[in-house]
Amino acid sequence: MNTLNKEGLSGVSRAAPRRRSDACICFVGPREIFSDVIVRTLESEVPDIPVVRVDYLEEIPQRRDENARFANGDRICALIVEEGNAAGLKAFIAARGEALSLSRMRFAIAYSEDRPDSEAMDFLRSGALLNQVSFLPMNINITTWMLTLRIILSGGHVVPPALLETGLTVSKAASRKLAEPGLDLEPTPDVMDTLTRREREVLQLLASGQQNKNIADRLQVSEHTAKIHTHRIINKLGVSNRTAAAVWYHRHEARASHL
Template identity: 35%
Template sequence: MRNKHAPTKSSVDSNVARIDTVVFVGSPLIFSEWVLRSAISEVGHMDVLRFDTPSAANLINLANDRCIKLIVLEDVHAADLIHQIESFRAVAGLTIWAVAYRDVSSGRAFFKRRIESDVLSDLRLLSMNVPIDVWTSMFRLALYGDYIIPCELMITQEGYLTAPPPLTASTSARQILTKREVEVLSLVSRGDCNKTIAHDLGLSEHTIKLHMHHILNKIGASNRTAASSWYLSQNGSL
C-alpha cells in the first residue's frame, strides 16, 4: 500500500517536491486497511498518508514538502486541529478539511459548529457507519470539492437543526442546494435517467442516487417528479 503510515522526515525529503497528498489523522481502528485502500483507489496519482496523532505543527511541516489536497480527521482529534485551519491555510492554501465520525452526536456537534463558523463553512463530514461503497462515494465528493451532509446529522430529538425549506416556487435552489445538486436536479427535471446524468457529469450512478436522496430531503419532496416540478416552477430564478 502506498505510504499508508506517516513517513519519517528523511523519507519526505527524498520525495519529489510538492506531491499531491491526502492525509488521514486517526486510529487504524477508524481508518482501517480497507478504508485506506478504498481511498487509494479514488485518488489517482496522489499519495495517501495516515498519522496516528500528529500536531498542527507536523501538518504544517508536511505542507512545506507536499501539496495537501484533503485532510480527514478522526473526530476525537478534530476539536483541537480545526482551530489551526487558518494558520494551516496560510502555508498550504485551500486544503479541504473533513471530519470522520462514528458517534452521531459527535457528528452533529461538528455540523452545528460548521453552521455557526465562517472558517468552518467548508468543513466536510464523513460518516464511518455506512457501507464502504457509500463511504467511498462520499470521500470522492469531498476530495473533488463537493459534499453532502448526512441526513442523520440534521435531525435531533427536537427536530431539524436547520429546518427543511418549504417546497415553494419562490425558494431558489441555490439557496439550499450545493452547486452539484443544482446540476443534478436540472438534468433530472429534463427527464434524464441516472445513467445519463452520471455520464454527463463524470460521476457514478451511485453518486447520483446519493445526490438525489439529499436533494429530496433538503427540499422536502417525496419523489423525483415532485422535485422536478418544484425546480421547473422557478422559471429560471436560479
C-alpha cells in the same frame, strides 16, 4: 469497529502507482478508525495520490511559506480528521488558513456513530467553516464510503441529510451555506421533474453508491436496462459521469430539505 474496517480486500488488484503532482490525502486519528484496510483500499482506488495517516494534527509538519507539506514534499490535498479532532481542526484552519491555501484543500470530519460528537456538531450549529468542512460517515459499506470520499475529493460538499433531521438548531448562516449550490453542479428544480419515476429510483440508488448490477437486482430489471437508465439520467442532468450525478442528487436533496 465499523463496517469499513470489516471489509476485506480479496480480489483487489493494485495498479502501478502514478504520482499526481505532489498531493497526498492525510487521515488524522487512531488506527481503530482509519484502519489499514481503509488506507490500502484508498491506495488501490486512487493509486496516483499517496495516503498518509497520523494520530494527531500536531504531527503534521508545517511550511508557512507555501502549502502544508510532509518531509518528503507531499502537499496535503485532503485532510480528514476523526471527530475527536474537530475542535483542533477548527483551530488548525484558523491558525494556518492562508498558508494552507484553503481553496485548494478539502476538509472532512469522520464519525462512527449515527451522528458526530458535540464538538463536531458545533460546525453545524454555528455555521463556522461549514462550507469548507464535509462530514464523512464511517459506519457505511465500503462502496458508499468510497463514493462519498470521491465527491469530497472532487470538490463536493457533503453533509448527510440524517445530520439535519435530528432536531438540531442550525443557525441561519449555516442554513444558507447548506442551501448554496455548487458553481457547476447547481441542481435546477425543473430538471428533477424531467426524470421518470424509475429514473428517480435509479438516481437515488446510484447516489447511495450502488453499481448497475446492484441497482438491477434491487429494481428487478436487467443490468442493461439499469445502464440505459443511468445514461439517460446523466444526459438529463447535464453532468459527465456517475459521480457527478451523485453530487447533483445530494445537493438537490440538501436544497430541498431547506425549502
